[in-house]
Amino acid sequence: MVRFLVLCVLWYSTSAMTNNLGKQILNIFRYPVTLTLVQFAFVAFFSVLVEKLGWGRLRPWSREIVMTTAPLSGFQIVGHIFSSIAISRVTVSFAHTVKALSPLFTVIIYRVFYSIAYSPRVYLALIPLTVGVMLVCSNKVSFNLVGFVCALGSTITFVLQNIFSKKLFTSPTAADILHSKANGSANGSAGANTKPTMKKLDKLNLLFYSSALAFSMMFPIWFYSEGTTLLFSPRTPGPIAAVGSASIPTAPPPAALYVAFLFFLNGTSHFLQNMFAFWILSLVSPVTYSIASLVKRIYVIVASIIYFGDAVAPLQSFGIVLSVVGLYTYDLAKRDVDRWEAKLTAQPVLPGGA
Numbered sequence: 001m002v003r004f005l006v007l008c009v010l011w012y013s014t015s016a017m018t019n020n021l022g023k024q025i026l027n028i029f030r031y032p033v034t035l036t037l038v039q040f041a042f043v044a045f046f047s048v049l050v051e052k053l054g055w056g057r058l059r060p061w062s063r064e065i066v067m068t069t070a071p072l073s074g075f076q077i078v079g080h081i082f083s084s085i086a087i088s089r090v091t092v093s094f095a096h097t098v099k100a101l102s103p104l105f106t107v108i109i110y111r112v113f114y115s116i117a118y119s120p121r122v123y124l125a126l127i128p129l130t131v132g133v134m135l136v137c138s139n140k141v142s143f144n145l146v147g148f149v150c151a152l153g154s155t156i157t158f159v160l161q162n163i164f165s166k167k168l169f170t171s172p173t174a175a176d177i178l179h180s181k182a183n184g185s186a187n188g189s190a191g192a193n194t195k196p197t198m199k200k201l202d203k204l205n206l207l208f209y210s211s212a213l214a215f216s217m218m219f220p221i222w223f224y225s226e227g228t229t230l231l232f233s234p235r236t237p238g239p240i241a242a243v244g245s246a247s248i249p250t251a252p253p254p255a256a257l258y259v260a261f262l263f264f265l266n267g268t269s270h271f272l273q274n275m276f277a278f279w280i281l282s283l284v285s286p287v288t289y290s291i292a293s294l295v296k297r298i299y300v301i302v303a304s305i306i307y308f309g310d311a312v313a314p315l316q317s318f319g320i321v322l323s324v325v326g327l328y329t330y331d332l333a334k335r336d337v338d339r340w341e342a343k344l345t346a347q348p349v350l351p352g353g354a
Helices: 002-028 032-052 063-089 092-099 102-114 120-137 145-168 172-182 203-232 256-283 286-308 314-332 334-344
Strands: none
Touching (some): 002 063, 002 092, 032 063, 032 256, 063 092, 063 145, 092 286, 120 314, 286 314
């Protein structure tokens, strides 16, 4: 029990660090795609370092591994780019409150495209969640359309990743891990395979190959969108007005060394939060992990408000609390959700998919 609580504190803290450092970087260095690319690079680098230290073993490249991790990497690229753009435009607390809508989109997609009918308890749980997010978005001071749309896009992308993983990964635990990673925490799977004869990937291999492949696939996107500017017209963007944040830098643009140091801290915490998530899931049941993940989201929201000194209106505060209540009630009704989702294992993962 003590080990579990210590790991939870470490998981929550590294997740909050990743988000807050990411926001701090984007306040002074307006390249969200670069931030996402660097995060993938750090996860791959630290995975190799772990192997070199003798704490794990990476399997050799194979076609099966690439085919297994490529879809996951694609979802990760789109979801994390949206997430980085979102926190460059809105506060971390705002973005994570919007991301709390993931249960709503999960239910909608299953209901519309797979004709799954849930119990009234599930639908009732979504009411306070949706109203809470609407109240948070009602504050014109902290609301930014681009930031809101990107936070929403990130949420939907990771919901689709979770649905896809139900078919791609044969282990239910693997799908659960991928779902929690999509929501701001870092997640992966204890095993993944596309063929019954393929040995499952452990947490270190899945982290390494999904991140390394995501880095490779994303590099052309980065080069086109931000790379040409950084490489051929090098300049450090000046401070920008971070919506809703009281701690906006007003000094001249920071030195490149300082920005690099922030990137290092962000990449390190990003890798660690993934590893802590794996270790926790190996100790507890999926239900306990789901509750711990809910507490983590609350921790990240509160930590970001304190860290940046964000001004939160009473209506927004009530909206955040209402969203938390909605998440909790949905979590209580999640057994009904899981039971119906389990019936889809023999169906195509996405509409029209095979």
